[in-house]
Amino acid sequence: MKLHALQRAVARAVMQPLTRSEGMQRKAPGGGRMSAYAARFIKPNDRLTSFERLEIYNRQYWFRVLGSLAEDFPGLRAVLGGRQFEAMCKAYLTECPSRSFTLRNLGAQLEAWLRQNSGWISDRRVLALDMVRLEWADIEAFDGLANPPLRSEDLREVDATNLQLGIQPYVQLLELHYPVDDLLLQVKHGDDTPDRASNAVQERRKHSRVRAVAKLQPAQIFLAVHRMDFSVYFRRIEPEEFALLGALRRGKTVARAIELAFRKSSVPAANRAASVQHSFQTWAALDWFCWPEANARVKKVHEERA
């Protein structure tokens, strides 16, 4: 058997979902008995059958990828519950196996997949989609590109009427229907608390998370997920700020972006200049501005990952 054909056959078995008892399925990919399938490629030894030897890799694969998603999406796990989350992950990974050399990108397609497979989140569709978007934004903000931030001296000799500003690629802008930022912080904080009374504490934590999810009421929020001193922060922003940052990222001039941001705003016209000035000062202090070429770069990175 040629190398490529062998690797394809083994990978199919290794990536086939485990049974409920976390063993290898008795049925082989494409039908037939797995024991016969394994025996075609794998030698038995004096302690393990071909099936059992292949099963070691099958289990390792699923433990690794499921563990990686559980680590990256603790908020979605809290929303769906542990059992439903794991079942959903198995279905996702079966349809969307990793296509990247790094596990960091394992959840890159999860939001899109959940939109097409909303049966997994039917009870809490909007909340779950909000959470998965926030958690992916968290990953992107953590290790996204930071361009040299713009300083006031960089802007001294620019044409203010046609000025374009880039937004740092690591800054993620989200419009959400639930305050999932609070929920995610609660979930993460709970997970960070050191174990003292193990079972009792774990049980209380679980119930506390369930209560937090059940109590969460819809509320539209606008969020900038960014990082400062290498830690990720969730910053609530006004709808006008969200629109303004989005327009700048799309390459609009500052003047045009401000115009678009306040098009449907209820902020009185007299207060807008001060509001914009305050926002720009804050964002500049957070180093969110860079030259606009960064926008093209971030778009390219997103396209490559997609």
Next chain:
Amino acid sequence: MPGNRFNGFTDYGIGIGLRAPHYDHILSRKPVVDWFEIISENFMIDGGRPLHILDQILEQYKVVQHGVSMYFGSAEKPDREHLRRLKQLVKRTNTPWLSDHLCWGSVDGRYTHDLLPMPYTFEAARLTAQKIREVRDFLEIPIAVENVSSYAEYHVSEMTEWEFLNEVVERADCGILLDVNNIYVSSRNHNFDPLTYIDSVPADRVAQIHIAGHSKFQKYILDTHDHPVIDPVWKLYDRAIQRAGHTATLLEWDDSIPSFQEVHREALKANRFLKSKSLAVAV
């Protein structure tokens, strides 16, 4: 044999794997460590804390890159984006050599994120060596391939694992990262004499040695990197440095990671063997 062309003629001593739970200790206490090995994939990113930490480490320590997903043995071309990012990191770290595993793990663009064992065939040796050459030509640094722990063997194999390793490194003209714990684990899982393996490796190609702990189950041994090194593995290490000479040595501890001091203390046990080797050479 302080260095060879497969490790950039360096003499790096005893290092440990750079792991997140130790960052604070290393950066605040600045312990004396010969060198750190990093997992390349953890730093093949655009920015953020990991790269910031790495830059601080690079200011004070020597760093060598070790990869887990190049999959030299996968029957497909290297991923261009992977190579591009890896080269960026190589420029950042100035690693004198780069290692990854003699295994496969991806097929048709799908990744298992595991180190799957190779079929020991001449076809596989030829394709793997070709890929190692391509990667080395792109990265422009010496490459060392690491023998993996395995739990399965294929019917199609035409040679032993050590014969396959030799076939690949001779064809690719590359170095070896000799993992003596992996040899021990595989020897127990496949019933062969680990000393035969070590004695068959071309000593002049050994760029680096890995030592680690593992977990013993009823019917097989799993390479878990979550325990101290056991005596039979130290014996294999002793034999390896008798043959290869004073070689850059790295302790891997990746799960249930104890304090920095404990990991470093465990790694420094290698000195017992390295020093006796130095004495033997002096005599």
